[in-house]
Amino acid sequence: MALSVVDLYKSVLPRTNCRDCGFATCLAFAGKVVSEQYPLKNCPHIPPEVLVASEAELAEQYAKGLWLRRDLSADALRWAKERAASLNPVDLAARLAGEIVEGVGGQELRLPYFTGFLRIEGTEIRREDGGELGRYEQVFILNHLAQGGWRRPTGIWKGFIEFDNTVSKAVTMQKAVEAPLAVRFAGKTGELRQRAEAVGATELALTGGTAQISLLLVPLPRIPVALLFWDGGGDFPAQAKLMFD
Ligand code: SF4
Structure with missing residues (x-):
């Protein structure tokens, strides 16, 4: 049985509006889960057995595209990749304060990213620690490859x-x-x-x-x-x- 926003809100979520998931209400969270595949486990107050069963139902309806909002992040990532396609990341090391390293398929750009590092080859980006990179994160990084790093920080916020x-x-x-x-x-x-x-x-x-x-x-x-x-x-x-x- 598919889970609509109302089903999720009434039958799965605790309806306490505690905001631990980052949303002001359980209903807002439910809408995001159903229409944008936001992870249900980001509500830490769902009993484990209910979470497992609900995730299975959600996976089925996502596969059918039921109630899903068009994923704009996929369009944004495609556009950012097209824009960065002519760049060779290893030519950008000096501008972006990265370093060139040997990867499995040849030279890669290694760039600090928060507390870790990114590896960039062509328009393919991965985290060195194997962690996940969201689509919008990749868009941000590709835009930075295309036009970032020219100016030094000035101390003016x-x-x-x-x-x-x-x-x-x-x-x-x-x-x-x-x-x-x-x-x-x-x-x-x-x-x-x-x-x-x-x-x-x-x-x-x-x-x-x-x-x-x-x-x-x-x-x-x-x-x-x-x-x-x-x-x-x-x-x-x-x-x-x-x-x-
Ligand atoms: S963490 Fe769970 S209970 Fe709290 S507001 Fe979010 S969905 Fe509701």
Whole structure:
């Protein structure tokens, strides 16, 4: 039997809206699982036997394409690969602060990525530790190959909205990244710090900053990102902000 959003919400999820999955409500989480194949196990409160049975039902309906939203990430990745197809990653080592190493099929570009390394050959990218790379992560990396690394960080932080032609991207950043981060970690700043440190974040000293948490992340060489977090309180909701150098 297929699981609709309502089935999942009513029969599988605990309906406590605890936000441990990163969504504000169980219903929002259910919608993401059914239409975008978001992992059901990201709700840590489902009994193991219910989780196994539900995952099997979901796998069947995903295979039939039932209720699935068109996967825009596949289109984005195809486009990014086409754009980067003429680049030879080993020519980019100096610009991107990577190194050239011998791989199984020839030379590869080895690039630091958070706390680990990427191996890039043509437009194929893999993590050196064998971990999974999401499609949008690959798009981000391919775009970086195509046009990143030309400028050195200046120490001047800016919000996304301050860059040229980024109004729609700033709205997307707010809706898809900053707002979910604020919801997920409201009242849980210790966990936020712990999770960020696990991907290499370090303390960031900002003059005059009011954020309770200011952390520096370096996903790729010369790409520093500041994560600022205000935990709110009273009538003020938590807020998260990403800043770029
Ligand atoms: S983790 Fe998400 S889906 Fe699970 S109970 Fe909490 S809010 Fe609901």
